[in-house]
Amino acid sequence: MPGALEGLRIVDLTTGLAGPLATMVLSDHGADVVKVEPPGGDPQRSYVGSVVTNRGKRSAVLDLDSPADR
16 A cells, blocks of 8 residues: 655755654655765764664765765
8 A cells, every 4th residue: 555655755854853753754654765864974873763763765875065966
């Protein structure tokens, strides 16, 4: 059964807890969530809870200060 947000793509630029939790819920409801991480990866990945908040998301490492990555 497709989710209510099937076909919707979300670009996740969030950090901390509230943003990743919100995009996790969007993913749970069928949205295609792409998490954009800075070079070196997301510093929040060292926390145990990041396994939960990043579930169902794809990720890409981009340097948004670089014109080529933007």
